[in-house]
Amino acid sequence: LLTGGLLCLGAAGCSEVSAAPEGLEAGEQLYIYCVQCHDDNGSGNQQFRAPALAGMPSWYVVAQLDKFRSGARGDHPDDVDGLRMRPMSRTLKSQDEVEAVANFIETLTPTRPERTMKGDAIAGAQLYKACVQCHGAAGEGVKSQAGPPLIRSSDWYMAAQIQKFKDGIRGTDPEDKTGAQMRPMAMSLPTDKAVNDVIAYIMTMR
Ligand code: HEC
Numbered sequence: 001l002l003t004g005g006l007l008c009l010g011a012a013g014c015s016e017v018s019a020a021p022e023g024l025e026a027g028e029q030l031y032i033y034c035v036q037c038h039d040d041n042g043s044g045n046q047q048f049r050a051p052a053l054a055g056m057p058s059w060y061v062v063a064q065l066d067k068f069r070s071g072a073r074g075d076h077p078d079d080v081d082g083l084r085m086r087p088m089s090r091t092l093k094s095q096d097e098v099e100a101v102a103n104f105i106e107t108l109t110p111t112r113p114e115r116t117m118k119g120d121a122i123a124g125a126q127l128y129k130a131c132v133q134c135h136g137a138a139g140e141g142v143k144s145q146a147g148p149p150l151i152r153s154s155d156w157y158m159a160a161q162i163q164k165f166k167d168g169i170r171g172t173d174p175e176d177k178t179g180a181q182m183r184p185m186a187m188s189l190p191t192d193k194a195v196n197d198v199i200a201y202i203m204t205m206r
């Protein structure tokens with residue numbers, strides 16, 4: 001881990017790095033490996049199917065990175081996007097590094113994802129009642145239920161994840177206890193219309 005003091009980066013020369021807390025500085029350095037797909041402000045990149053991360057709580061980011069590292073997420077042969085993320089998670093060499101990068105991601109200012117899908121938000125509001133217990137009435141997430149915030153996520157990413165839960169590509173690994181909690185909820189959205197509607201409602205909450 002970096003300990004502050006002088007940091008020398010090749011041609012860029014040396015700069016003072018004592019301002020940020022030690023862990024955050026280390027996390028920022030590790031985040032360099034994530035920028036290519038998740039962008040330097042953490043806004044994600046639809047072209048690479050990489051979700052927005054900025055402002056995601058560190059407890060959730062740590063949990064997901066642990067799953068990618070162990071193969072509990074992103075290891076299914078049909079999970080094209082997960083298979084792209086999984087080796088990236090393994091560039092983090094230790095639990096300290098996982099926590100450092102997650103702490104840094106939490107400090108990034110959430111971005112406002114553009115809408116790419118259409119749905120009926122009024123119908124979606126009814127459907128969302130079933131989600132409140134774990135994702136919160138304002139989509140802010142419920143840590144005690146391991147439910148992540150949804151308000152920072154892009155519509156296309158949420159749709160893809162719900163489809164993966166339905167298809168058993170996410171949330172079926174025996175080690176993935178919290179994914180297993182979400183899976184029946186995804187299956188309770190019977191049609192593409194229901195999925196689009198609930199996402200349309202989530203997009204109004206931000
Ligand atoms: C090569 C592109 C790529 C790189 C580099 C990359 N990621 Fe990802 N990441 C993805 C993709 C694609 C997904 C979506 C996986 C899915 O659909 O399940 C993802 C998903 C994630 C998620 C899950 C978010 C959620 O809401 O569940 C986290 C956390 C994450 N990445 C963190 C990181 C970190 C930290 C790094 C740097 C160490 C990193 N990623 C580097 C492509 C990348």
Ligand code: HEC
Nearest residue numbers: 130131133134145146147148158161178179181182185198
């Ligand atoms: C019983 C609790 C519970 C309920 C109810 C629930 N979820 Fe979830 N949801 C979770 C958990 C836990 C996760 C994270 C799974 C993991 O750790 O991989 C999750 C993950 C998700 C994700 C993926 C987020 C990401 O960043 O990858 C989406 C999208 C989602 N839920 C949507 C919904 C919607 C829409 C509803 C209502 C129809 C709903 N959930 C109801 C527990 C729940």
